[in-house]
Amino acid sequence: MSRWEPNARGRLEQAAMELYSEHGFEQTTVTEIARRAGLTERTFFRHFSDKREVLFAGSSTLQDLLVDTLAGVPGSAAPIDAVAAALDAAATVFRDRHEQARQRQKIINANAELQERELIKLARLSAAISETLRRRGVAEPAASLAAEAGIAVFKVTFERWIDGPGSRDMSQLIREVLDELKAVTAGG
Known part of the structure; x- marks a missing residue:
């Protein structure tokens, strides 16, 4: 193998997703992932700390996007509307990634450890949003609730979105679900 391989990270991600889908997360080893990608284990560990990180490597990017967008929303926006703007920005991350998102979620749903990791990711996102809202001057419990x-x-x-055909715009779905939430809280 050569010392430098183009798109090593992308090839490792693709190989891991294929193997997780074919054999299951638990049965797939880092060695197999690296071999399928035509790379070494050492290269794998340059890009990922472990095989779970292949599925969760984008979490910090998503969190940064949510926080940065939320911080930039005009201060006059209601907390839930500011959060909605951040979610709308996050929807762009998933554009043209429907099948990958569906495959990733199927792998996560098949493994309790990965489900727990997904819940931790969501809790961290909530904490980051809450903290950003507090920095914007939103008091508790409104910041945490929003x-x-x-x-x-x-x-x-x-x-x-992942259960659908993939043709639905995620931003539109966010607005629809938010409208449903507002109707529920308004007693409708």
Whole structure:
């Protein structure tokens, strides 16, 4: 193998997803992932700390996007509307990635450890949103409630989106789910 391989990270991600789908997460080894990608284990560990990270490597990018967008929303926006703007920005991350998102979620749903990791990721996103809202001057419990509601909207939207045909715009789904939440809280 050569010392430098183009798109090593992408090839490792693709190989891991294929193997997780074919054999299951638990049965797949880092050695097999590296071999399928035509790379070494050492190269794998340059890009990922372990085989779970292949599935969760984008979490910090998503969190940064949510926080940065939320911080930039005009201060006059209601907390839930500011969170909705951040979720709308996050939807762009998933554009043209429907099949990959569906495959990733199927792998996560088949493994309790990965489900736990997904819940931890969502809790971290909620905490980051809540903290950003507090920095914007939103008092408690409104900051935590808006953050948790936003994550609930994101979770329900994501599930609808991956279960659908992939032609639905995730931003539109976010608005629909948020409208449903507002109707529920208004007593409708």
